[in-house]
Every structure is written in C-alpha cells, then in structure tokens.
Amino acid sequence: MAETAPTKTSKSGKKPSDSGAAVASRVKNQSLGKARDAKQDEFYTQLSDIERELKHYKKYFKNKVVYCNCDDPRVSNFFHYFSYNFDRLGLKKLVTTCYKSQHRDLFSQHDSEQAIHLAYCGGNAGTGVPDPEEIGIQYLKGDGDFRSEESLALLKEADIVVTNPPFSLFREYIAQLIQYDKKFLVVGNQNAISYKEIFNHIIENRMWLGNRSGDMAFQVPDHYEERETRFWVDENGQKWRSLGNACWFTNLDIAKRHEELILYKEYNPRDYPAYVNYDAIEVGKTSDIPANYPGAMGVPVTFLDKYNPDQFEILGSSRTLGQPMSQVAERGSYAQGGPRFYLANGDGTYQRLYDRIVIKNRMLKAS
DNA sequence: CCTGCCGTATAAGCCTGCGC
DNA sequence: GCGCAGGCTTATACGGCAGG
Numbered sequence: 001m002a003e004t005a006p007t008k009t010s011k012s013g014k015k016p017s018d019s020g021a022a023v024a025s026r027v028k029n030q031s032l033g034k035a036r037d038a039k040q041d042e043f044y045t046q047l048s049d050i051e052r053e054l055k056h057y058k059k060y061f062k063n064k065v066v067y068c069n070c071d072d073p074r075v076s077n078f079f080h081y082f083s084y085n086f087d088r089l090g091l092k093k094l095v096t097t098c099y100k101s102q103h104r105d106l107f108s109q110h111d112s113e114q115a116i117h118l119a120y121c122g123g124n125a126g127t128g129v130p131d132p133e134e135i136g137i138q139y140l141k142g143d144g145d146f147r148s149e150e151s152l153a154l155l156k157e158a159d160i161v162v163t164n165p166p167f168s169l170f171r172e173y174i175a176q177l178i179q180y181d182k183k184f185l186v187v188g189n190q191n192a193i194s195y196k197e198i199f200n201h202i203i204e205n206r207m208w209l210g211n212r213s214g215d216m217a218f219q220v221p222d223h224y225e226e227r228e229t230r231f232w233v234d235e236n237g238q239k240w241r242s243l244g245n246a247c248w249f250t251n252l253d254i255a256k257r258h259e260e261l262i263l264y265k266e267y268n269p270r271d272y273p274a275y276v277n278y279d280a281i282e283v284g285k286t287s288d289i290p291a292n293y294p295g296a297m298g299v300p301v302t303f304l305d306k307y308n309p310d311q312f313e314i315l316g317s318s319r320t321l322g323q324p325m326s327q328v329a330e331r332g333s334y335a336q337g338g339p340r341f342y343l344a345n346g347d348g349t350y351q352r353l354y355d356r357i358v359i360k361n362r363m364l365k366a367s
Numbered sequence: 368c369c370t371g372c373c374g375t376a377t378a379a380g381c382c383t384g385c386g387c
Numbered sequence: 388g389c390g391c392a393g394g395c396t397t398a399t400a401c402g403g404c405a406g407g
Contacts, residue, residue, distance in 0.1 A: 300398080
C-alpha cells in the first residue's frame, strides 16, 4: 500500500480518465491521507467510561487473548484497564499496538516516531498497574496501522479486540474485524449506524450497540484547536473534547439486548403521519413507538440503543427504502440530499428527515 | 454545466433533577 | 417555583464529487 497521499491536483487541472483500479487506489489513498492530515483521530477514552462498559462483559474474557490495536500502552486507558484487571478477568494475554506518532508534542514525553508493540502475560499481581517500560516495549517494523501485515498477524492470534479506533476509518476497521471473525467491543459514534456498510452488519445481526450511548468525553492532543462547543482545558492544561452521540459497537451478547422496550403510546393517524415516499409511519422518538401498531414504522437511529431483536424486526433504513423524491413531488418542493424519508408540510412542500430505521413489532400480528 | 448523492471524532434542543 | 447544568435524544447544512 502506498504510504504517501497523492499530491493535490489543482482544481482547474483536468484529470485524465482513470482505470477503475487507479481510481480505487486514489480513493484509498485519499481516505488514508485525509485521516492522517485531518489529525482528528486521536481521541483518548477515559478509564471511567471503559470501566462502566466493560463490567457488562466480564464473562467473555476468561482465558482469552485481548488485542488493543489502536493503543499506545503508555497512554491508553484500554491497556491500563486490561493490565490492571488481568488476573480478575483471567486473561491469557494482552497485546497492544499503535500507529506511530505523527506529532512530537503528543502528550509531551509520550511521542514516538516508531510504532509500538507490547505483549503482557500477567505476573504483576498485587503491584498495581504494570509499567509498559518494565514489561518491555518493542518496536514494529512498519507504521503500526491496524491494516498492516504485522498488526494482522497479531489480530489472527487474538480472541477479542477492544479499543477506540480512528472514526475516519471506522468502516474499514469494522470490516476487518468481521472478515477475520473476531469478537470485538469498540467505541464509535451513532452516525456510523447510518453508514451503508455498518447498517448492513447491524441488520444481518453481525454487530449491535453496547450498553452505554450518548455523552462521552475524550482527552485530545495539545495541537487540537479550540472550539466553541464540546471543548475545554482542565486544570492540568489537558485538552478535552466530547461527543453527544458516542456509543459502543460489539458482537458480544449482553442482557440489555434482551430487555423488552415498554411501549405506552397508542397509534393515531394525527401523531404518526405516513411518509410520502415510503409506506410507513413516522415515529420521531423511540419512546413514542405505539404499542398497537403492527405495520412498518420509521424510528431514529438511536432506536438501536433499545433494540431487542425478539421484540422488533428491522426492515431496512430510509437510505435504501426511500423512493426518490423526484418521482413523488415537483423539484424545488423538497430539500435535496441522499435518500431519506419525507413528510408533507401541508403546503405543497416536504420536510426531509434524518436517516430512519424501519422496524416492525414482532409481537403484533399484521392484520 | 447541472443535478443528485453522500456523509460529517457534529451540533442543538429538550428534559430532569438539583440547590436554593 | 426557578434557573442552571448536564445528560439524553434527535437531526443539519453544505461541500465534494461523479455522471449525465
């Protein structure tokens, strides 16, 4: 794989026609370049968030090899958590690798121009958190990318992968875990639910949401710029950013997935209008799902946080089910964009909604 | 050109519970 | 009651880009 992003072509420069392979390779390089140029993929998960989620999965870790493939053991709280709880969880081995640092100022002393590899097999019982330096940090030959040969070899030896991967590469990241048939528990964000590839995994029951969704705060490197919202600097000068829609993605079963969502609303056509470009009713809030409606319902993506596959069936999403508005209404009467559901405003114009998941209540017989 | 597609480590409202 | 903060839930506007 090429390491360097392609040089930027001037906007006026005319591109020669490309072969499919060349296009594919450039797209790949661009996404790589974008992820690394943007420098917005370094969000460090708090230990408290890791503890609050991981406590629901204790039974899965006995005698297992855990791999954190986006984690510098010197700063990663995932490494901290698993090394500290190594004996309590009964782990067999803990392996971490990380992408080589791009910034010399990253967390001051913790910068490295080489990618790091560390394997821990326990043995520090009672002495608190093992020191990565004492365990023995090794250096990788390559850049430590989770897709690199070295990382892949370690992935194959692993049972469960737990980390906070770079969101800009989330599709590829998940695709790789599924391709290699690994168990995983990773941090993501709810927007990823609407990605075509990610939604396919969800609808095929290859992955689902973990326990906690919503607000999560992350430490970010010093070179991250300030922003108006969801940003602050703590008393130690550490920069933080937070997300209102962070969530965990996993393919480990959890009790929450089998809890029935209690429904208390009743269907009526006034509160639950039908879409103009798909035969389903709009349910704008997960908590408003009517208890007595047997047909197709469009719900926000956050529904997945409450999804119990025994209670509901997922039929698809507005991205794939929505009929193009050009076939339904006159141009100019609706907001443009990718396929979504629309509601009539009553004055000849139409409101475009955010991506909806279409579900059906399995407990009710369609009449 | 024009049109439609596609996504965004985002961005905002709303609700709730607390202190007073 | 009331105002505020923080958690929880929902959903953007718009630029890039490809194809007609």
